Amino acid sequence: MITTHGDRPRRAPSRAQLPERPTWWAQAARDVARAVVPVQCAGCAGRDVRWCEECEAPWWEVPLRSESAAPRLDIPGQSPLPVWAIASLTGTNHAMVSAWKDAGRRDLDAFFADAARRGARAIASAVAPAITVVPVPARRRSTRRRGIDLPLLLAQSTAAGLRDAGVEAQVMRALTIGTGEQRGASARERWRQASSVRAMRGGAVPGRVLLVDDVVTTGATLAAAARALEMTFLTVAAGFCLASAPASGARAVGQVS
Numbered sequence: 001m002i003t004t005h006g007d008r009p010r011r012a013p014s015r016a017q018l019p020e021r022p023t024w025w026a027q028a029a030r031d032v033a034r035a036v037v038p039v040q041c042a043g044c045a046g047r048d049v050r051w052c053e054e055c056e057a058p059w060w061e062v063p064l065r066s067e068s069a070a071p072r073l074d075i076p077g078q079s080p081l082p083v084w085a086i087a088s089l090t091g092t093n094h095a096m097v098s099a100w101k102d103a104g105r106r107d108l109d110a111f112f113a114d115a116a117r118r119g120a121r122a123i124a125s126a127v128a129p130a131i132t133v134v135p136v137p138a139r140r141r142s143t144r145r146r147g148i149d150l151p152l153l154l155a156q157s158t159a160a161g162l163r164d165a166g167v168e169a170q171v172m173r174a175l176t177i178g179t180g181e182q183r184g185a186s187a188r189e190r191w192r193q194a195s196s197v198r199a200m201r202g203g204a205v206p207g208r209v210l211l212v213d214d215v216v217t218t219g220a221t222l223a224a225a226a227r228a229l230e231m232t233f234l235t236v237a238a239g240f241c242l243a244s245a246p247a248s249g250a251r252a253v254g255q256v257s
């Protein structure tokens with residue numbers, strides 16, 4: 001007789017004395033686990049899935065140019081910064097981003113890292129042949145609370161996606177929010193207060209920069225980051241975000257500026 005893993009000969013004697021483990025027990029165990037740590041879709045709160053197909057779908061879309069919806073993205077003396085975003089920051093998309101950033105849904109780290117990587121592949125031709133990927137840093141207390149540097153995660157995934165598509169891309173943490181950070185400060189103020197730019201070795205990386213942030217709303221943060229980098233040899237060429245807030249809450253699906 002051929003023994004398989006399913007025969008479990010060593011445990012058979014004791015288990016043979018017991019009634020078959022009832023299936024209700026396994027179901028009850030899952031119910032208890034769910035009561036302690038409810039599993040629900042991060043977008044629509046549907047039960048028993050971490051994210052449902054409908055809420056996942058927008059994150060597979062090809063990124064769209066979004067700078068026209070960001071009124072404060074203007075950088076005096078420069079043409080508007082091209083900014084791509086994968087999804088609109090509305091509805092279940094917004095809920096998923098909030099769950100990820102603010103509600104401790106660390107299971108979404110890989111989800112959004114994958115989304116960034118896919119999106120970066122799609123925009124690679126626009127930033128070829130080489131680019132330096134710079135994360136827009138999160139506040140330190142946010143990173144402490146989350147236990148993970150989300151902007152850095154996104155930047156690394158973005159660079160990986162660009163490399164997938166043949167672009168020479170590497171991450172440089174060229175920006176940092178300084179000790180002048182104040183509660184309630186606007187993005188512009190925060191960056192003005194910041195030490196902002198670390199000492200860097202010039203010429204070691206491509207001078208063109210792709211700024212990466214989780215979301216773009218008014219564009220003020222990206223604009224401030226771009227201005228901070230003006231003091232360096234780096235020049236911001238474009239921005240890339242997971243999601244962008246619609247200009248008036250009514251941006252048409254598929255609209256490209």
Ligand SMILES: [Zn+2]
Pocket residue numbers: 041042043044045046051052053054055056092
């Ligand atoms: Zn859902």
